[in-house]
Amino acid sequence: MGVPAGEVGSTTTGRRAGWPCALFSAILLLAPAVSAGEAPLPGGAVRNVLVLFQDAPNVPAIVALNDGLRRVLQGTDRLNVYSEHLDLSRFAGPAYEDGLRRWVHTKYAHLDLSLVMAVGPGAVTFATQPEALWPGVPIVFCAVDERMAASFDKLPGVTGVAHRYPIRETMELALRLFPDASAIALMGGASEADRMWLAPLRAEAATLPKGIRVVELFGLSMPETVERLKAIPRGTPVLGMTFLRDGAGRPWTGPEVLRAIDAVAPGPLFSTYDFLVGRGGAGGVVLEFEKIGEEAGTLALRVLAGESSGAEPAQRSRSSRILLDWRVLERWGVDEARIPIGAEVRFRTPPLWKEHPWIAGGVVVALLAQGALIVVLLLERRRRRLAEVAAGESRAAVAHMNRVGSLGELAGSLAHEINTPLASIQNSARAIRRILAAGERPPDEDVYVNLGIIEGEGKRAGEVIRRIRTVLRRDSVQSVRLDARDVARDAVALVSPQARQRGIDLHLFTPADPMDVDGDRVQLLQVLLNLLLNALEAVAPQPPDRKKVTVRIVPDGDSVRLQVTDAGNGFSTAARARIFEPFFTTKKTGLGMGLSISRTIVEAHGGRMWLGDSPEGAEVNVDLPGAREAGSRVAGEKQ
């Protein structure tokens, strides 16, 4: 809450305290310009008009009023309009006002002023008391409350636009929106300007219907105000004008007050100040200072044209309207039907069917049709998903069988790979026992050699078992960031005992940098195992110089290539065409699922599996998309 521009301020203290709060009143209304400048100015002479603003140019109400005023006055090119902002609310006192009066008088002494406009009661007083600054020059005022305006009517050559705060109308609006309310709360601060509102509010409240109880919350500290508000039954609207300072002397602004009472208020806060709308206030019947400016401008033109003597009583501004915040009303469960016709309701999207019933109807029909289609599609999708899950499960089962099969092929060499370290552990443990039994003091240093063997070989056997478990794992597929080199190392480690036993040279070439891909470790390991087992089988019957299998991990642009080559007999043309088909095999034993499963896995990883054109032997390539960061790093290094 705050004091608007030009409001009655009988004391300078009240005005000073009020203006900073008025800074919040930033709502500028784009009301259509009233017909202005209709009164023709006589003669061809250019007329000078001085506008004296009581307050600084940045006060929102002043800005709004000035907009309206300028729009009217600038409608004619035979007016020079000068402005002075007296800033009397902030800089008060006889010394300041005297000096200012002299200075303004001096400044405009050489100008032949045709009219002085006074915006705000302080500006009227400034121009007329103790004596007229510009005797004989008519004065048109605005932003003056009608009670104050009555006192100006006595002054010669002074007329203007007076306004009245629509307090009564706001009360009636509040009770209309809350028909079940049995009371209305009047709320205000403790400063002089705040207390000034008590009498008019009380007077207006007295004329309300008999059943409405009036609760006055004036001059209390904020905690007291909060406590008192809690005691009021819910559904009671609150009316407030200004709350500049509470009973404990603490200064407040309107939005702050709204926040403080938000949780305890028995109803929304109504006010005649439009700037509280959008800041938590419900709204009310509010003044529009832009329209007041237009009204005052029109009156000024009439005075200049000689249509008005300037001595007639101030006219009553009709520039009020109903402004409401729908969000607040909705929160308090206000029936929309109770909002008066012509009210401006903000923050509300009117229901479409009210504004465009035919479009709304069409949309409803379209939505229903779409809904039906969506339901059908969802059912269809569900059916397909179930089928996919079933297929996925059987695919996972086949993949698992394939991995178990791979291990089966490796079983002998893997058993060897585990049993050898176990035998070593036994040897060393037995050696230690015998050494200790021999009773040498200190024990033979061979004890430590053997302990080292036990430790190292235990770890080695564990590592083999870990790899086997990886292959046998039946977890759901999970994509993680992994280094393709690690996968290749595991795969090579798993088949190398067999390769060694068969006298096959198995080599793994990896780049020095991590080859990150996103994928499922088990599945990628499975792909490499399949390729390696095929390769080992292909070279096994070959003479020693062709018993070679090579695995290479190479960066290829943004992807990572896993390449398995062997020096076997390669694929026949017929085999090349069908090599990835399920149940196609060139082996005597084997289901022919290995490559088919491998390709499915690779493609599920967004990769590609293809046969290279190796002149002799076979070359199978797996291109996997590199993990994003790693991919760019690899690309960067290639440059």
Add this chain to the structure above:
Amino acid sequence: MTGTNGTVIVVDDDQAFRLSMEQFLKSAGYRSRSFASASAFLASQPPDGPACVLVDLRMPGMSGLELQEALERAGRRCALVFLSGHGNVKTTARAMRNGAVDFIEKPYEEESLLEAIERALARDRRDREMRAARVDARSRLARLSSAEISVCEMLAEGLRNKEIAAKLGKAESTVKMQRWTAMSKLRVNTPMEIARLLDLARGRDGAYPEPRGP
């Protein structure tokens, strides 16, 4: 110390296994030597005293079974004990058929290993003795003339002097004379002993192949 006098040779590609086996053998009172591959072992000098070989079945390059065959071809009789991390009936049978002392799966009982080592060493000792006897037999047979050898061969077949004389177209007295000189040279007293010497020298006891070369 359990071990009797003897050297145990370990042929295994697994370094940790070789080391641990050496440690165990040492603690059990055996001398040991180890080789990382069958070919390295083949290239080495055979030990002087009684020895046995613990050989891994699966090795890169030459496997345990291939080593066994290579030794056979080279006429180098060794008491082989096969150790395997994963054997099967087929390979076991083949190894045993070719004269392996034992076939032990890793991991193994301490006593099984020690017992196999002892048996292997015992056989090597016996083999060495037989080998020495054969050398002796051959050196003794070398002193005989070809006529005396012919008489001895027939004696070993159980023929009498008269039958030999008839077969050879010689006088019985001549046969008698040659028989006496041969038995003196061979330092034997009965035709049975002659037969054993000949068998020893020719490797007909089934354990000795005919040596190649002189």
